[in-house]
Amino acid sequence: MTKGVIEFRNVSFRYPGTKELVLDHVSLKIEPSEKIAVVGKNGSGKTTLVKLLCRLYEPEEGEILWNGKNIREYDLREWQKIFAIVFQDYSLLSLTLGQNVAASEQYEAERAKEVLQLAGFGERLNKLKKGLETVVYPEYEQDGVSFSGGEEQKIAIARAIYKGGQICILDEPTAALDPVSESRVYESFDEIVKGKTAVYISHRLSSCKFSDRIFVLDNGKIAESGTHEALLSQNGLYAQLWQAQAQYYKV
Template identity: 45%
Template sequence: LLCGFYQPTKGKILINGIDISRAPYGELIEHISAIFQDFKIFSFKLQDNVVMDAKVDEEKIFKTLEKVQLKERLEELPKGLGTYLYKDFDEEGIELSGGQMQKLAIARALYKDPSIIILDEPTANLDALSEYEIYQNLKDISHGKTSIFISHRLASTRFTDKIIVFNEGRIHEYGSHEELITKNGLYAEMFSKQARYYSQ
């Protein structure tokens, strides 16, 4: 709905007071980047997996890949940004791990420098350390932007300003991490259960 793929059956979605259904779609997508759970990595060059454009700012791509901890992997590649992923078009194409592919998908969203970033389970394929580093970087990258994290892994909620808890399709709770823990409701219960896995 936020990306404009579907229209709400009732109510409105407003961004800065503007009904997005009335905004030109081209303008809307200029300001929004989204990373979905079922993102795709293409059998193209590395740089084309970050941005598909005739005019490419290589320095900006390098900086974006550094933000998602892919700089070291990039430096290992003899063809750099020109390295193909997979071997469909180049026998020397490389394979990325699941975590590296997820980082690349995040880089794709960040390169655009959007006003609004939507991340649907963005660290599902990452180990705990990589997840922590990504969220730390996203906190810095998101400065001055609106970032929406959709996650069942509640470790990510510690990096957010506000948390919306949905239950049965409705907003059940809203507040900061500290406020919701103090409230001792559904969020506090879920957080406590997940925290046990880390404390044991």
């Protein structure tokens, strides 16, 4: 697929069996190669927005367009191929580290090492006796390794980088990382996604420093949108969220 404009047009959604709208007539547009941050408090609808874009769910009302064409009109498999995603509920398998990164039995070793380095896992990789052939988890291999939550997140991020794709999405991928490590991951990812569309989903705001525009969700609606500087000057919800975390993300 060629590069395209993503548009949410009056999109509403509620999960089956519930009454409350998770997204309430959301409209937004993302230009090709634009880096977008979607922020807000927990439960504001951030992850739901991404799941609708990936067609894991369908809107209850409204439509999502790619270059003016409803995404429902594309073959589902072909549509999902254009995404490189790290969801907050990622999982690793009891396979080798290299296979986990490639999500495949076969992998390119140099490429796997490169993306692990970019994801902040390089130092840990150098300490592993078997390197990329290290088995993740000890359940099936006596010398398998259990990694920390932060290390597992870095492996999941490396997997997304390895895959590539036109649209890169990070959905709360750094929750288990300290603020310094989190900022380094975003710095690396910012270099990787040059020329691609990127969507950063977070209730922590380090990603906003690397974004062209920011959408602030509140109770399923877009409360504010604009650049980091413009939103701070408005002294609204975004400014409140930023000030609450300013000790970590001073610019």
